[in-house]
Amino acid sequence: MATNSAIEWTEVTWNPVTGCDRVAAGCDNCYALSLAKRLKAMGAEKYQNDGDPRTSGPGFGVTVHPASLTQPYRWRGSKVVFVNSMSDLFHAKVPVDFMRDIFDVVRETPQHTYQVLTKRAHRMARLADKLDWPDNLWMGVSVESFDAVDRIDHLRATPAAVRFLSCEPLLSALPNLDLREIDWVIAGGESGPRARPMDPAWVEDIRDQCVSADVAFFFKQWGGRTPKANGRELDGRTWDDMPDLSAAVG
Template sequence: MGDRSRIEWTEATWNPSTGCDRVSRGCDNCYALTLARRLKAMGQPRYQNDGDPRTSGPGFGVTLHYDTLSLPEKWKRPRVVFVNSMSDLFHARVPVDFIKKVFDTMARTPQHTYQVLTKRSMRLRRIADALDWPPNVWMGVSVEDSLVSDRVDHLRQVPAAVRFLSCEPLLGRLDSLKLDGIHWVIAGGESGPQFRPVEPQAVRSLRDLCVGADVPFFFKQWGGVTPKAGGRTLDGMVWDQMPAPVLPVVASPVPTLV
């Protein structure tokens, strides 16, 4: 459950839970749901629980994998890790005690940087104070259009060292987006057979907001039938900006008095 990632803004994935349910139109063409269906058909044991057919699908029922909780402790080389690429850690069916165990693992492995992304920003805000937030945890919310911009307000109330937005698939303009308290923005178009084309001016407007607010901007892709179909160039540039890693605080030795 720890794999190298093809996602441009991370290095590896770790899925202590799998499965999810649609909550907004950004989920309509979910890559993870499609992949889970394929993995179930292949007999992959972690994807045998089916979700509600109205909001999920075959192999995509929310499932906890306790045996993977300690996996990052085996990785000696520091990695940037996307947590739950195949789920949502703050899904209602993921118990708070399990979320705490995930956070405990992240705290015990300060050599890694963890990127956690959710659409369940209300639950995130409600339980944030029950969690210990180590400095190597970056917390993000998905913001596909202005209809879900309240997720940004919820995120601002979370004491993460780095707070970021994933505006992918970008399905509408975010011209009124407020970036105070936000440390990074990812944007991208949708990919896959049913992809919805991204409006170029929506991408440019979001980039300009980031430049004006001095917030690092990462443009992942234009999208298309395949992720690479449209390339990554925006106005002649590849935007690969990322926030600086937040290093763990190491106490200074107490001087000896003589």
């Protein structure tokens, strides 16, 4: 079964790959790494492979799960699906053939909309012409700080039907973003006991850039000790814009 998600911009999560390694400042307080440790202790089958303690942790070694590939065929109705919420599809340890298998599942279940998010934009761009991109797959890159804006150019190099940015956890201002051929921007603050603060001006500027460029803008949360600690209103309202689902669902 799909796992219902508390993430505001999706409906369910699907994890045919689990495990990852920290590669950027945005990974410092990774929720998935902490969750994997708990799942390993609970005996969850997918989380028994430990990662490198320098960059990963218990239960968070990169592992592919071929048995999970059949799950979307059994889901009823149409769903918005976050792929690999507990991993990164473009991690170097994920075989290209397994990526192709995932893309095949996406293509063969056009009633669903799939969202893939990566920090490994260089590998994504290198492999873009080796993958057959389904129309119902949305491709995104994390842009948590100004140091990561080059990922946007790599995203533009893909033939994804919908391209999006996840500016979460937002760690710095992102002035003058190049939003050409970008369909959607998500922004949000970090949550958890070590949450780093987010300046409201950073969010307001991203929102204003999206409005000016006619790009859908979604504000997920202010962050804090818990994801909902400080709400998600910006200038007195919520911002829940999304790309047109009908453009991606067959």
